[in-house]
Amino acid sequence: xxxxxxxxxxxxxxxxxxxxxxxxxxxxxxxxxxxxxxxxxxxxxxxxxxxxxxxxxxxxxxxxxxxxxxxxxxxxxxxxxxxxxxxxxxxxxxxxxxxxxxxxxxxxxxxxxxxxxxxxxxxxxxxxxxxxxxxxxxxxxxxxxxxxxxxxxxxxxxxxxxxxxxxxxxxxxxxxxxxxxxxxxxxxxxxxxxxxxxxxxxxxxxxxxxxxxxxxxxxxxxxxxxxxxxxxxxxxxxxxxxxxxxxxxxxxxxxxxxxxxxxxxxxxxxxxxxxxxxxxxxxxxxxxxxxxxxxxxxxxxxxxxxxxxxxxxxxxxxxxxxxxxxxxxxxxxxxxxxxxxxxxxxxxxxxxxxxxxxxxxxxxxxxx
Amino acid sequence: xxxxxxxxxxxxxxxxxxxxxxxxxxxxxxxxxxxxxxxxxxxxxxxxxxxxxxxxxxxxxxxxxxxxxxxxxxxxxxxxxxxxxxxxxxxxxxxxxxxxxxxxxxxxxxxxxxxxxxxxxxxxxxxxxxxxxxxxxxxxxxxxxxxxxxxxxxxxxxxxxxxxxxxxxxxxxxxxxxxxxxxxxxxxxxxxxxxxxxxxxxxxxxxxxxxxxxxxxxxxxxxxxxxxxxxxxxxxxxxxxxxxxxxxxxxxxxxxxxxxxxxxxxxxxxxxxxxxxxxxxxxxxxxxxxxxxxxxxxxxxxxxxxxxxxxxxxxxxxxxxxxxxxxxxxxxxxxxxxxxxxxxxxxxxxxxxxxxxxxxxxxxxxxxxxxxxxxxxxxxxxxxxxxx
Numbered sequence: 001x002x003x004x005x006x007x008x009x010x011x012x013x014x015x016x017x018x019x020x021x022x023x024x025x026x027x028x029x030x031x032x033x034x035x036x037x038x039x040x041x042x043x044x045x046x047x048x049x050x051x052x053x054x055x056x057x058x059x060x061x062x063x064x065x066x067x068x069x070x071x072x073x074x075x076x077x078x079x080x081x082x083x084x085x086x087x088x089x090x091x092x093x094x095x096x097x098x099x100x101x102x103x104x105x106x107x108x109x110x111x112x113x114x115x116x117x118x119x120x121x122x123x124x125x126x127x128x129x130x131x132x133x134x135x136x137x138x139x140x141x142x143x144x145x146x147x148x149x150x151x152x153x154x155x156x157x158x159x160x161x162x163x164x165x166x167x168x169x170x171x172x173x174x175x176x177x178x179x180x181x182x183x184x185x186x187x188x189x190x191x192x193x194x195x196x197x198x199x200x201x202x203x204x205x206x207x208x209x210x211x212x213x214x215x216x217x218x219x220x221x222x223x224x225x226x227x228x229x230x231x232x233x234x235x236x237x238x239x240x241x242x243x244x245x246x247x248x249x250x251x252x253x254x255x256x257x258x259x260x261x262x263x264x265x266x267x268x269x270x271x272x273x274x275x276x277x278x279x280x281x282x283x284x285x286x287x288x289x290x291x292x293x294x295x296x297x298x299x300x301x302x303x304x305x306x307x308x309x310x311x312x313x314x315x316x317x318x319x320x321x322x323x324x325x326x327x328x329x330x331x332x333x334x335x336x337x338x339x340x341x342x343x344x345x346x347x348x349x350x351x352x353x354x355x356x357x358x359x360x361x362x363x364x365x366x367x368x
Numbered sequence: 369x370x371x372x373x374x375x376x377x378x379x380x381x382x383x384x385x386x387x388x389x390x391x392x393x394x395x396x397x398x399x400x401x402x403x404x405x406x407x408x409x410x411x412x413x414x415x416x417x418x419x420x421x422x423x424x425x426x427x428x429x430x431x432x433x434x435x436x437x438x439x440x441x442x443x444x445x446x447x448x449x450x451x452x453x454x455x456x457x458x459x460x461x462x463x464x465x466x467x468x469x470x471x472x473x474x475x476x477x478x479x480x481x482x483x484x485x486x487x488x489x490x491x492x493x494x495x496x497x498x499x500x501x502x503x504x505x506x507x508x509x510x511x512x513x514x515x516x517x518x519x520x521x522x523x524x525x526x527x528x529x530x531x532x533x534x535x536x537x538x539x540x541x542x543x544x545x546x547x548x549x550x551x552x553x554x555x556x557x558x559x560x561x562x563x564x565x566x567x568x569x570x571x572x573x574x575x576x577x578x579x580x581x582x583x584x585x586x587x588x589x590x591x592x593x594x595x596x597x598x599x600x601x602x603x604x605x606x607x608x609x610x611x612x613x614x615x616x617x618x619x620x621x622x623x624x625x626x627x628x629x630x631x632x633x634x635x636x637x638x639x640x641x642x643x644x645x646x647x648x649x650x651x652x653x654x655x656x657x658x659x660x661x662x663x664x665x666x667x668x669x670x671x672x673x674x675x676x677x678x679x680x681x682x683x684x685x686x687x688x689x690x691x692x693x694x695x696x697x698x699x700x701x702x703x704x705x706x707x708x709x710x711x712x713x714x715x716x717x718x719x720x721x722x723x724x725x726x727x728x729x730x731x732x733x734x735x736x737x738x739x740x741x742x743x744x745x746x747x748x749x750x751x752x753x754x755x756x
Contacts, residue, residue, distance in 0.1 A: 033702040072702045112754040
């Protein structure tokens, strides 16, 4: 196969590319320039698309003896990921930009470009596995290294995208093994620190970063009964379940901490309440996709597990498509889920599908 | 074996340059030392200065050896601006063009951002040639406030030749110093510093078959631009630092040979380029040779392939073993639209669909054939490639 290895400049994608080469594929390394200012140097804990990352990726490609190119996806990235991220926060939701990037850039724009240039697959360093179900259908599964599992952020992939994807790290038991392999292969990125945070927010402070794009728009912090508890200088950047930075002077009657329960962009209100009120009973959303083969009868309720954060716990649930929406009834509790987050539905280790959460129903119905 | 048609980016090391370098590397002695060893290397340095001066029509004392074109451009622009400004603080205007190399554009913008310079860009015609009416208008308008005019002799992307003596003649009315980035011109078109009327001219070694890392700023005897590098006072006190006689010798050897062969070589590559462009037009019926009707250097063919993207073309050609280039890439390796084509009035889309094919001393008919065969193969794919 002709394989396009997306190389971020990190250790995972470098080892993934190395394994693709070893499998006998014709591999070409591509670094995606995603920043509007690709010439910038790293500032915080990470920064995709910096000079260092691009050079690290190139050095790795040279070591593997594969051609290497930098492709500019900065405009697409700005439109599809960064602008979407800002708009979602403005609408009072909490988006997952990594997921958007996989959905619209890596396995869409890059894959389409690769296919049109004669490639068969995109290879990345994600920790996830693609498995054939025996009947010719491809399924996405969790990686063997559960601590690093990234199947959640790949939940957006559809059957066609799975056909053209390659995740060579899925069967490796731990990241330490990947680092060891990188050292053995003489890759200079073997000891490069893990990246975390959002790549376009190098300092890691989302709320602070958003200030540059969203004007200050003061509003009230209220409890569930509408009593005013304090003020905020803009609802954008608050997230459901948030406890810190609320700046409420008056303590709660029971002396316990209060959490953000709801963000109301229209009235600029941020609603806070006790932890118990964060418990969610049901999630639903109209924007859902199946990862690989769709269930035979999705309108009939079926048992599954659901995960709502990249590294969150998985809880038992019942799911069904009702009136064009995927509705997930939780059997085990989840706390502090924001609209805009993605719920990924699992059947054991298999990713069955995902949805962007449009609404949540609290377990606690009356104001507490 | 790859087909190298990117000689404007850097070209093959000439044997004579390699020999000169190797011989010089066997020597020992700082050219500034007073002892016999120092005198030996000094003699080599000065003989190299003579040879280079002869090759570009300058006086030997006008040759200031340096590290290459970017240094020369920075030195000339900042050095002349500072000097002019010191003598007459009202001289703050710099005139240049939007299609200059970044080694000119960036120091000029830096002077504007940090030192109060006022920059005016001369308009260009659609074919890349300078709009002399506009230049004359700008000179008349700003006259004695102009500190410096900097206009390149040959454009590094399109190969368009600017009539430098005509520029200096217009500038002379108001005693305006003129600098020219002659990096893409030297060794490729006839140039003569003495006849040009220039105050300063930047040259680079690796564009004529010397190694990367050596160049010269030719500075008229009458001019004394401020120095960027202070120290031991070498090179007329314009560029301090131990003099790199080995590289100077190599540069002089390459330049001498390039200029000696120039007439014959221009005819040879012009004929190859004609064949190349005819073949490309067969494959890409709507191809635009951006400066075909302008006076341009014979080793350069710059083309827009409508409906394609430069980075896809470069990628696909590279896959076929063919090395060409497009606009300039940033440090991280991202290819942007050609600022030269934008400056000539083309759209962003057109400026992102170009490639530059440049011929050199090692290019022959087989390279042209290999290029056209590769282009025929990849052009349909490039047309279909999804834009990034």
